[in-house]
Amino acid sequence: MxxxxxxxxxxxxxxxxxxxxxxxxxxxxxxxxxxxxxxxxxxxxxxxxxxxxxxxxxxxxxxxxxxxxxxxxxxxxxxxxxxxxxxxxxxxxxxxxxxxxxxxxxxxxxxxxxxxxxxxxxxxxxxxxxxxxxxxLAPSVTRRLIADFARQRPVARRKPALRLKALTERETEVLVLVARGQSNTEIAGTLVLAEQTVKTHVSRVLTKLDLRDRAQAVVFAYESGLVAPGE
The missing domain is CATH 3.40.50.2300 (Response regulator)
Known part of the structure; x- marks a missing residue:
């Protein structure tokens, strides 16, 4: 195509x-x-x-x-x-x-x-x-971009935090690592999982949180308070 x-x-x-x-x-x-x-x-x-x-x-x-x-x-x-x-x-x-x-x-x-x-x-x-x-997402630049912005202009923690309850413990771990700029391969290494398993977890996270892609997942992780600037 x-x-x-x-x-x-x-x-x-x-x-x-x-x-x-x-x-x-x-x-x-x-x-x-x-x-x-x-x-x-x-x-x-x-x-x-x-x-x-x-x-x-x-x-x-x-x-x-x-x-x-x-x-x-x-x-x-x-x-x-x-x-x-x-x-x-x-x-x-x-x-x-x-x-x-x-x-x-x-x-x-x-x-x-x-x-x-x-x-x-x-x-x-x-x-x-x-x-x-x-x-x-260029991981290092993405981390700097989101963290700097969140530090300068903190957002109110409202409904995004409640939506996190829909995730399993493993899915939450995966979302944290996505927000920190790790690729699927890097997440697989960190969590000792198969890369295909990581892809499945990422897909479930996006579906459960009604997010379009990894870019929105990064933003969501910061806005929900799951990840804090400077971590």
Whole structure:
């Protein structure tokens, strides 16, 4: 299957470079580019891509607001009609100095983020991973991002903590390790389990907590108080 991608970034050279790299792949089709979030949302609703590469900081409308508009469930009215039922996967593009916008984008449902200076092979792999339904999390950067944001702007502990009661002890252990940035392979090593068993536990955690992917699981773990910044 071919993965349809659009690129939303205010820098023309960045868009051109990413487009050339991705279009050279037999399984990826770049179906459009946009210079800001507003036009990115419009383009996405018109072209129905599988993956949106979304810059965090842009004029007119930043990547955070654009991600919210693309990923929020339809609420009725003309705007919902334009969105239809199609909701792409959003991969945020950012610099090494990760800012708060990315955390908010993960809360909104983005499937992860990619550093703009990542090697070309990482960009290609990221699109494939996200298109396949997984979340792309660079573990060390993810831990720093979530922990720093949670430390600076603590959230009220409300219903998320109650939802944890639905998990078994083992599932809770797995969620903690996911929140700390460990991959399935690393979790398997830590808990002395088969990797397939870990995948099953992760899948059950997402289902029980009604989470879209690992990115939202990380955010949930912090917001529920299961994992605290600095641990």
């Amino acid at each position: 071919t993965t349809r991608v659009i690129i939303v970034d205010d820098q023309a050279m960045v868009r051109a470079g990413f487009a050339a790299l991705l279009a050279a792949q037999a399984d990826i089709d770049v179906v459009g580019e946009a210079p800001d979030g507003a036009r990115g949302v419009e383009l996405s609703r018109r072209t129905h891509p599988d993956v949106v590469l979304m810059d965090v900081r842009m004029p007119e409308m930043d990547g955070l607001e654009a991600a919210r508009r693309l990923l929020s469930p339809p609420t009725g009215g003309a705007d919902a009609g334009a969105a239809g039922e199609h909701r792409p996967r959003v991969l945020m593009l950012t610099t090494f100095d990760v800012d708060d916008y990315v955390y908010e984008a993960l809360r909104a449902g983005a499937s992860g983020f990619l550093l703009k200076d990542a090697p070309p092979a990482d960009l290609i792999a990221a699109v494939r991973v996200v298109a396949a339904g997984d979340a792309l």
